[in-house]
Structures are given as C-alpha cells and as structure tokens.
Amino acid sequence: MSIDFTLTAEQVSLRKTARDFAQNILKPIALEADAEPDPQKAFAMMKPAYIEAHKLGLTFGFIPTEYGGSGITNVDLQIVAEEVCAVDPGFGCILLVNGLALLPLLWYGSEEQKRKWLVEATSDQTGEYIAGFNVSETAGTANFDHAGAFPAGLQMTAEYDEANREYVLNGSKYWPSSSGGWDLKGANVNMFIVRTDKHKGGNEGLSAILVPRGTPGMTFKAPIDKIGHRTNQNNWIECDNCRVPEENAFAIGNGDLIVSKAFTWSGPVAGITAVGVARSAFEWTMEWAKTFTAAGDKPIINHQAVGYMLGDVAMRIEASRYLCWKAAHYLDMHDGEGQAFGAMAKIFSTELLFDSVYKCMQIAGVNSLSKEYPLEKLLREAAVLPIYDAGTVGMQRRKVWGVMADKDYDTNAFRNCEPVEFKKSMQGW
C-alpha cells in the first residue's frame, strides 16, 4: 500500500497535543486579544500562549534534533498547523514566522551559524524566544528580485565595511511579523533580506543578514492595525547605520533563493491554515443549519439548496487538505525544494477556502455578520490568507509560471514526486 492517508499513532498524539493546546489554552486568550483595539497590546497578550506552546515543542519543532528541535516533518507540521489555525491563524502565523526566519540558516548557513543561532532558539529557557523574517518593504515586495539594479526590487541596503569587517544596514521594512518582539524593542533575532550589491539585479545582489535584539540603529514604529490576524504583529522597521559583524551574513548573492524557498516551505502551511479556518466555519455552520429554522417548520439543512452548499464546502476542505499534505510530503522528500508545488498548495487552498467561508455566511444568513458568532472573525482571518505570505498573484503564481516555462519542465513531475530543480532563471524575469 503506497498511498495511505491515515495518521500514525505518533501523529494522532501530536494532533491531540495541538488540539488540546488550541482549544483550552489558545482560544480564550486569542478571542480577547482579537477584540483589543491596540495591535501591540493584542500581540503582547499572546505571550502566555506562546510560552505554553514552547513547552509543548510547538515553537521550534521544525528544527532538526541535532540543533535542539524536535525535527518534525512538513507533514507533521500540517497536522499541528491545522489544529492551531482552526482556533487562531494569527497565532499560527507567529509560529510560522519562526520557521521563515530560521530555516534559511539550515538551508544556506554555515555549520557554525547553525550551531549559534538555531541552538540559541531551541535552548531558550524563558519560552519567549521569537524570530523575525524581514523581506517586505513600503515600496512593494512582489518584485523583490527584480532583475534591475537598485532601486528596483528590495531597497534596504547592507554595505560592507571592510576595515571593521561589518555590514551596515540602512532602510526600512514594512509588514514583517514578530520583528518588534513582545515589547516592541526587537525580536530575539531578526533575519533581513537586504541588497548587499546595489549595482547588481535581485538575482545576484541580495543576501541574508541576522540582527540580534538590542543592536543600535534598529527601531520599530507602532505595528500595523489590520482587519484579520490581529494577534500577529506586523511591523514597520527602520535600520539607520545598523552594524553587525560579517559572520552574521549568509547566502551572499542568493537572498532571492532564500525568499523563494522560504515562501515555498510556508506555502502548504498557509494552505492548511485555510483548511483550519474553513473547517471551523463549516463545523459551526453545520450545527446552525441543523438547529436554526429561519421561522420555517424545520431546520434549514432540510432545504436542498442549503445542503448542496454545505456539501460543496466540505469537498473543498477535503480537497485542499490533501493537496497541502501531498505538497508537504513532496517538500519532505526533496529537502524543501518544490517551489511550484508549495505555491500551488497555497494558491489553491487559500483562494478556494476564502470563498467557502463566505459560502458558510450565506448559508447561515444575516446572523453570520454578528460579532456574537464566529463567522465574522473567520472571514476576516480567511481574507488574509491569499494576500499574506507572498500573496497568490505577484510572487506565488510567478514561481509556478517560472517553473513551468522552463524548457525541461516535466508535466508529470509532481504527480510522480520527482525532483524539480529550482533555477534562478525560473524566477519569472
């Protein structure tokens, strides 16, 4: 039997751990934080939940055991993420960003850098350690790797100071999560994708630089006040002659590949986030449909039109879940390389399931708009998913297109789980 969607005993246990955490610890805190008008206060309110998640191994589970993590697979991560995000995808995003920030070290860092930064995160005894992944900018991000030299593409610069063997960061980032940390004085570490060579295009001139909390020159404005994912902090970061030693830099000239691979890893996670959100909407709406009569003589599920719509929502959730699982499995098989497939899982699930949450609202009717019920929050959360995490248009679809436009693209590669090498020429320029 080579295809089997049943979970192992360990995965069932992992799901129970994640579900118990989400329902009993996360839910009450997240509901209160979602209603808090001040975005920084809302984020800070999540710290106790984060510390509990850390105790359960959910904050850095994706880091291999040799660096102190649990070494969970991408498929295992799907199981955890669905449970957490069925309750609060904003909190799920906090966990996700730890991966976006630290996994690139695993892929592109030196052994020394891995030992320093990954072990620092996994050995934290306070349970508060948090990391930021800083790509997005005010001018726009979709064209981060534009082939033109500065100022096309990413505009934050890091000039090399040869005399002091340091990089000097200047510029701003806009939207990155968690970067301000619990107190808006900085995450424990912030990874920045910066332009280390202003004269080269985005596929040669970008690199990654790690900036620890407390580095002079790095400041944070008030977080962005947004409609969904209110428990997640989105920052406006300024770097003004912010200096770090040269050993904090990695992937010199390959920052573009980091962005593409990181948002490939997160693609199925964002997809399963949409599954979690739509699942919650579906479960609530099923219950409503089986009890609410709308002043008729029977619960509304007895109307065929209502039943058909519920069936459609259920099928979309199932289809999205299995596409995300397969994409995660594919990434497990190929060391996280699967740029088009990871993107497909994200695009398909987040776009389809936003519409499914809205279908649930149509089924439930006018009461779905009331803050007394969960659908209004779920719609706000679902609306974020096709737009955040590299969107679905400017960045994720561009990767799918770039891979498929390559002359060697095998139309059956993903079906057969065969490797597809990602080349800079596939970035869509």
Ligand SMILES: Cc1cc2nc3c(=O)[nH]c(=O)nc-3n(C[C@H](O)[C@H](O)[C@H](O)COP(=O)(O)OP(=O)(O)OC[C@H]3O[C@@H](n4cnc5c(N)ncnc54)[C@H](O)[C@@H]3O)c2cc1C
């Ligand atoms: C909750 C949340 C968390 C986030 N966390 C982070 C984080 O941790 N780190 C981080 O760096 N960012 C983060 N972001 C930002 C997020 O990753 C965005 O996806 C990213 O900034 C890109 O935005 P965009 O797709 O809207 O691009 P923009 O550059 O703003 O482009 C806007 C639109 O223009 C169109 N467009 C632009 N260029 C092209 C093109 N070449 N081809 C086709 N269409 C194009 C597309 O429709 C695109 O959606 C977060 C955002 C949210 C909401």
